[in-house]
Amino acid sequence: MDAPTRGSAADRLSPVLRPVHAGNGFEAALEQILQVIRLGLVAEGERLPAERELAERLRISRMTLRDVLKVLHEQGLVESRRGRYGGTFVSPRTAAPDVTGIDIEDTLRFREVLELGAAELCASRDLTEDQTARLCDALTATRDAAPDDYRRRDTLFHLTLAELSGSPSLAAHYAAVRASVNGLLDCMPLLVRNLEHSQRQHAALVTAVLAGDAAGAREVMREHCAGTAALVRGFLG
Amino acid sequence: MDAPTRGSAADRLSPVLRPVHAGNGFEAALEQILQVIRLGLVAEGERLPAERELAERLRISRMTLRDVLKVLHEQGLVESRRGRYGGTFVSPRTAAPDVTGIDIEDTLRFREVLELGAAELCASRDLTEDQTARLCDALTATRDAAPDDYRRRDTLFHLTLAELSGSPSLAAHYAAVRASVNGLLDCMPLLVRNLEHSQRQHAALVTAVLAGDAAGAREVMREHCAGTAALVRGFLG
């Protein structure tokens, strides 16, 4: 009765029963701090939160956190300075990040799904004055960005949109997938023509969102994502 | 320079720096097995994989897994039988699940985003013959379902669609959010009229997907999700 030829019981479970972080808050913490750096939430040269605070926020012990920072230090991603006004600082990027183990098609597809959802949800909501201002600020920041800071501000703009969608889950998962996307983008050269195009799309997106034009916002976002996807597939596919 | 009035540095980090499951594969494993049960991947009366196999798949020790099963047993969700052909069996549901701590709006919105994405991705892909057959099988299973088994087969249908989207991330996250949705639905009565309506939508969805009509698939799915969302908001909002 329940034994179809396609999709055995064992297979049915695999989407859910993936390996659980075996024993390690360590790995999860490493992943999150890497996200913070890849997303540019803390820019190059800026300071991460103090070890004690970071450990508390991640709910891991300071010792474990220090193990994580040690790994990041060994890879040249952060640099620590002691004393008052010291801290752990993000180093300038030196080498292309490690993108082995990233499923490119999965990443690009999932990214687009979340972006489309965020755009549409935002356009369908009544944003408060403060939220509208945050969105416009983020847009302005991308417009004024120097080329080498563009990707970071672009990321912050999209993160803002995801946050304003009204779905915290969407925002959290977008942050994760965007970190992967940035890892891919960091393997590629920055094309100024794309920046300009991208900037126009951002503006159109905000216009549609503020007008409550959900279908329009989605279509602009779809083009925006398609552009990135084509670039990535071209360089890494 | 980087200190805007809106969105301090501390706030910027919060979407990523959420507490890491402090110390436990235990909780994550509990969550996943609950998902398997809530999704109906193992139906009432059916057997979970053997402890040794389950522990291996989750990459946790058998002792820890047994702690998890002990909790589930205490809550009356599973029953164990020893001996060959024994195992851990899913008990018939007795009480409404605990939905405290679920953000209903977040769940419904995120669910819709993922469903729309899955529908559109599936319609945009060329499904193999085998994949097409899996989808049609899942549809047929919902059509033939007895009312008290409908929700389970409906879940399996949507999971199939998510899997066929070509984005494993999407499938995994859909499984998680759908488990929450089912928790909500299990607090509500089953309306036969909705089943029929839902069934027509499923059929239209498959038709659109197989025709490669991405926009159509998305709109059908949007209505489908809106229906569920309205029901849930009506009962629990």
Place this chain on the structure above:
DNA sequence: GATTTAAGGTATGCCGGTAGACCATTGATT
């Protein structure tokens, strides 16, 4: 220049998850 303060660096004992072996039970097979 002494003091203060906030930051990174270090040492120690505890506890919980891990691994692996072994025991107990049951029903099918012989």
Place this chain on the structure above:
DNA sequence: AATCAATGGTCTACCGGCATACCTTAAATC
């Protein structure tokens, strides 16, 4: 009736992350 095989149930030694306390460094302040 005896055996086998697959399962849940139990025990034990081990290791890694945890909490906590304390030390060291360096910049700002007095």
